[in-house]
Amino acid sequence: MSVNISADKGAIPAFIQESWQRCISKGLQPSMMDKEDMLGAFELAEYHDRYAELLYHSSPILKEVYHSINGLESILLLAAPEGYIIETVGDPAFIRHANNVSLRKGANWLEESKGTNAIGTAIVEKNPVLIHGSQHFHQDNHFLTCAASPIYHPDGHLLGVLNLSSHQQNYHPFSISLVQRVADSIKQSLLLSHTQKREKNLYFIYDSYPDPLITLDKEGKVTDLNSAASHVIGTSEKQVSNIVSGTDPLVLERRVSIKGQEFLVQTLGKNMEHQSSVIVRLKKQKLIDRLTTNRYQFNDIISNDPQMNQIISIAKRASALDISLLITGESGTGKELFAQSIHGYSLRSDKPFIAINCSAIPENLLESELFGYEKGAFTGAKNGGHKGKFEAADGGTLFLDEIGDMPLQAQASLLRVLQERCVTRVGGHASIPIDVRVIAATNKDLQKEMEAGEFRADLFFRLCGLSLKLPNLRSRKDLLLLAEYILADLPYKSEHTELTVEAKTFVLEYSWPGNFRELQNVLGQAAFLADNGPITRDMLVALCPVSSIKNEEGANADREPRNFQEQETKLIRNALERTSGNISNAAKQLDIGRNTLYRKMKKYGINFQK
Numbered sequence: 001m002s003v004n005i006s007a008d009k010g011a012i013p014a015f016i017q018e019s020w021q022r023c024i025s026k027g028l029q030p031s032m033m034d035k036e037d038m039l040g041a042f043e044l045a046e047y048h049d050r051y052a053e054l055l056y057h058s059s060p061i062l063k064e065v066y067h068s069i070n071g072l073e074s075i076l077l078l079a080a081p082e083g084y085i086i087e088t089v090g091d092p093a094f095i096r097h098a099n100n101v102s103l104r105k106g107a108n109w110l111e112e113s114k115g116t117n118a119i120g121t122a123i124v125e126k127n128p129v130l131i132h133g134s135q136h137f138h139q140d141n142h143f144l145t146c147a148a149s150p151i152y153h154p155d156g157h158l159l160g161v162l163n164l165s166s167h168q169q170n171y172h173p174f175s176i177s178l179v180q181r182v183a184d185s186i187k188q189s190l191l192l193s194h195t196q197k198r199e200k201n202l203y204f205i206y207d208s209y210p211d212p213l214i215t216l217d218k219e220g221k222v223t224d225l226n227s228a229a230s231h232v233i234g235t236s237e238k239q240v241s242n243i244v245s246g247t248d249p250l251v252l253e254r255r256v257s258i259k260g261q262e263f264l265v266q267t268l269g270k271n272m273e274h275q276s277s278v279i280v281r282l283k284k285q286k287l288i289d290r291l292t293t294n295r296y297q298f299n300d301i302i303s304n305d306p307q308m309n310q311i312i313s314i315a316k317r318a319s320a321l322d323i324s325l326l327i328t329g330e331s332g333t334g335k336e337l338f339a340q341s342i343h344g345y346s347l348r349s350d351k352p353f354i355a356i357n358c359s360a361i362p363e364n365l366l367e368s369e370l371f372g373y374e375k376g377a378f379t380g381a382k383n384g385g386h387k388g389k390f391e392a393a394d395g396g397t398l399f400l401d402e403i404g405d406m407p408l409q410a411q412a413s414l415l416r417v418l419q420e421r422c423v424t425r426v427g428g429h430a431s432i433p434i435d436v437r438v439i440a441a442t443n444k445d446l447q448k449e450m451e452a453g454e455f456r457a458d459l460f461f462r463l464c465g466l467s468l469k470l471p472n473l474r475s476r477k478d479l480l481l482l483a484e485y486i487l488a489d490l491p492y493k494s495e496h497t498e499l500t501v502e503a504k505t506f507v508l509e510y511s512w513p514g515n516f517r518e519l520q521n522v523l524g525q526a527a528f529l530a531d532n533g534p535i536t537r538d539m540l541v542a543l544c545p546v547s548s549i550k551n552e553e554g555a556n557a558d559r560e561p562r563n564f565q566e567q568e569t570k571l572i573r574n575a576l577e578r579t580s581g582n583i584s585n586a587a588k589q590l591d592i593g594r595n596t597l598y599r600k601m602k603k604y605g606i607n608f609q610k
């Protein structure tokens, strides 16, 4: 046969003409088959191993389909993506004909081997194809009519090809849709088994998760608990319900006490597959201290605020010097974040970072926690004695959080340790040398505390080799950036989780007394409330105490902007003030284009003078 593409053009589908062209360009000849590419028994067995999952899911389906088309003198074949036939089910009489052209297990039916044919061309086209009679490139195959469909793995890669072949006089228009549907059934079967495996894995993770996990339905009824939860709480439905009762999916964290142990109850969010259920995690709280491994680095500090950036650069320089540091700032401004980053940036970074919250430890235990104790030092002291935090932090950094709350007696002992660079355990005599850098932090005004006689001035000067005062959130110029960062980091965000213009105004106007932590908490709850939609001003207002709205513009600021225009005008004025009238920067902060900003300034009659 000579392949006359132009003569047949009208009747022959374009993809077949293209296939013929490929065959010709590879030097194939319609009248002559190339040498057979046939797998040996051993290689075929290897293919069976490689495609065991496909064979497992398709074999029963192929048998069932064949059963329903039995009598049509046909053969169903499964080929690997490499073109080799790995499974056949068919009419014995037809199988003999098929054998004559190597339409059998082990043979390769890529276009390179067999010219235009349903298996090879479906692999090229990545779509179901029908190749009928003389549309086959090789003359020997003209007696066939074949339909083939690719089978895709649930993750999208080509897993094989399903082919139905018959005598061309038995051609039936349903053949292509039949192979397509069978290929789909095989894919569904694979998908189901993958989902089941995934669910099993998820359940395994849920059940073996080290913290107690409890699942609640939308009415707040307990539907499941993992092994850790049954171990900690017991399996009595009443006990479990008591612990989670009142769990509001919008309240992300609260504390409970179970058998004398403190737990943080955290709502992990909606279970997406069962829209309305909620998973609650109980996280064990260490009351006394946090033996923190160093977690944060300077890179983790989000900032586009000039003042904050300057503090970061000072803190980096101070990291290298082994001086003591005092970090001050309101609660939630990032004092511990800085302390950890400084440690991570210093030459002590491979040594321990130990944090201790001076306000969380009962007064009579603070010294033994800091300096350790010898056996029998006090009632309840462990027999072998105990290392204190100074010894535990040896070589590294000790972070004394809430130093402003340290009792005076402990302050005196701390001063001695800092001066002598040695600790003596409570109840002991030996002086143990220590090499520890101290970083202290407080949200109190130590100056006032000193004036009131509550804080020792000599200790203050010891601690304050350098002081870093962290700005509060309301004075920062990068509030919207922080908000964006927090939203982007939420596990349950969607592409629509963003602040509306009015909500952005609110973020800029609210005074955020709880600083970063409050912003994080409010946005986390709002995103949850928004249920994958935009976060509105109303949602934020509902989550924040109204009394904390900033009051910057004298008498007029007593009231809320009345409408959208007023809000937008205020938002624009604020942005221009913050950027000293720099249009590009203001537009960037507002997340709008420069031209839009000019247009809006004109519209609202804003004439900002630098």
Ligand SMILES: Nc1ncnc2c1ncn2[C@@H]1O[C@H](COP(=O)(O)OP(=O)(O)OP(=O)(O)O)[C@@H](O)[C@H]1O
Residues within 6 Å of the ligand: 300, 301, 302, 303, 329, 330, 331, 332, 333, 334, 335, 336, 337, 338, 401, 443, 516, 517
């Ligand atoms: N600029 C920032 N970038 C990224 N995360 C921040 C930033 N500021 C604060 N945070 C985060 O806010 C939370 C509170 O920070 P941190 O605990 O360091 O504050 P703090 O000032 O020590 O608070 P407190 O005085 O209540 O102990 C932490 O999760 C911290 O990671």
